[in-house]
Amino acid sequence: MRELTQIRQEIDEIDDKLVKLFSQRMKCSAEVAENKRGTGKAIYDPEREKQKIEVLTKGEENPFMKKATEEIFLQLMSISRRYQYSILSREDHYIQKNFVEVDHLDINEDTKVVYQGIPGAYQEEAMVKYFGEDVKNFSVPEFKDVVKTLDAGEADYGVLPIENTSAGTVSGIYDMILDYDICIVGEETVECHHVLAGLPDSSLDQIKKVYSHHQGLLQCKKFLDQWDWDQVKVANTAISAKKVADDKDPSKAAICSKRAAKLYGLKILQREVNYEGNNTTRFVIMSKKKQYRTDARKVSISFSAPHEVGSLYNILMHFMFNDVNMCNIESRPLPGRQWEYGFYIDVIGNLNDPAIRNALAGIREETKDFKILGNF
Numbered sequence: 001m002r003e004l005t006q007i008r009q010e011i012d013e014i015d016d017k018l019v020k021l022f023s024q025r026m027k028c029s030a031e032v033a034e035n036k037r038g039t040g041k042a043i044y045d046p047e048r049e050k051q052k053i054e055v056l057t058k059g060e061e062n063p064f065m066k067k068a069t070e071e072i073f074l075q076l077m078s079i080s081r082r083y084q085y086s087i088l089s090r091e092d093h094y095i096q097k098n099f100v101e102v103d104h105l106d107i108n109e110d111t112k113v114v115y116q117g118i119p120g121a122y123q124e125e126a127m128v129k130y131f132g133e134d135v136k137n138f139s140v141p142e143f144k145d146v147v148k149t150l151d152a153g154e155a156d157y158g159v160l161p162i163e164n165t166s167a168g169t170v171s172g173i174y175d176m177i178l179d180y181d182i183c184i185v186g187e188e189t190v191e192c193h194h195v196l197a198g199l200p201d202s203s204l205d206q207i208k209k210v211y212s213h214h215q216g217l218l219q220c221k222k223f224l225d226q227w228d229w230d231q232v233k234v235a236n237t238a239i240s241a242k243k244v245a246d247d248k249d250p251s252k253a254a255i256c257s258k259r260a261a262k263l264y265g266l267k268i269l270q271r272e273v274n275y276e277g278n279n280t281t282r283f284v285i286m287s288k289k290k291q292y293r294t295d296a297r298k299v300s301i302s303f304s305a306p307h308e309v310g311s312l313y314n315i316l317m318h319f320m321f322n323d324v325n326m327c328n329i330e331s332r333p334l335p336g337r338q339w340e341y342g343f344y345i346d347v348i349g350n351l352n353d354p355a356i357r358n359a360l361a362g363i364r365e366e367t368k369d370f371k372i373l374g375n376f
């Protein structure tokens with residue numbers, strides 16, 4: 001048996017050759033990029049990669065080595081692609097064509113904002129926090145109406161809840177944003193301290209039915225589990241407060257904000273009924289104008305990935321390779337494509353940053369249905 005130092009010496013010599021060959025291969029890759037610049041051919045050529053793997057692994061009988069060779073060459077070609085994106089993305093005008101960079105959003109005395117619900121809704125609170133008390137605004141009954149209103153050009157900005165610290169993603173919002181040509185231009189958070197509110201002459205022991213938005217009921221599950229009350233979902237927490245006030249039935253209560261309880265003349269039967277102390281909802285500010293602020297710090301994208309081994313891993317490598325930090329990932333079932341998923345990802349960065357542009361250029365080419373949802 002050879003001594004360890006002797007074996008390591010041979011490994012060192014092999015590695016030395018590998019590094020030189022790798023560098024030579026990457027120079028060829030750069031040349032391919034120049035060639036593709038001329039011909040307009042896509043950087044990613046899955047057919048060529050498949051053929052290469054077949055040829056390189058054909059003579060290998062050992063299953064471990066066969067798989068390992070496949071893995072190493074897939075990695076090599078993935079690095080080669082990213083190198084080509086870094087060369088060509090400088091000339092990629094996709095972001096300039098689709099988005100306008102602005103110092104600040106256009107918000108003035110004529111700006112009109114739409115939110116879902118009725119006065120007293122957390123969406124209204126988010127709107128006031130973002131745009132100020134005096135902004136012109138109106139409300140619509142459903143979340144979908146916010147998106148439709150923006151698309152029709154009837155408002156400049158719209159406010160939608162996107163996720164909550166205790167109940168997670170607000171379902172369906174991402175899908176709605178995708179269906180329309182609008183983008184996220186800002187975000188706001190509101191601490192949701194829910195109360196249980198009833199008529200002024202009601203008390204906890206009289207309650208039989210409780211109304212709230214689906215998220216409100218979820219966020220107060222631990223409290224509600226202690227009682228045998230019927231739980232009824234309505235479109236909005238403020239609508240639940242209004243309903244209890246309108247119905248004038250002391251056996252009914254609403255889970256809503258303190259602000260909504262006060263607005264509709266209800267008595268607070270119990271404070272802080274949400275189970276997480278700092279229960280916070282994140283709202284997105286939507287606009288039809290495709291714009292991003294120079295100081296925006298979060299980019300949101302969506303895409304669908306092919307149903308293949310390692311496809312999501314390969315896509316996420318674009319972030320790692322460009323030193324881009326990912327801060328959120330969501331997956332949603334693709335309509336009509338059973339067990340296939342679309343992904344929504346937030347990363348830290350700005351669309352004017354070369355690292356972000358590089359990463360997005362690669363992901364755009366290697367995924368389906370790619371969309372930049374916004375930079376905010």
Ligand SMILES: O=C(O)C(=O)C[C@]1(C(=O)O)C=C[C@@H](O)C=C1
Nearest residue numbers: 032043044045046048077080081
């Ligand atoms: O042959 C090409 O078209 C290349 O861009 C080179 C290369 C490789 O590194 O082998 C890289 C990316 C393609 O997906 C296929 C192959």
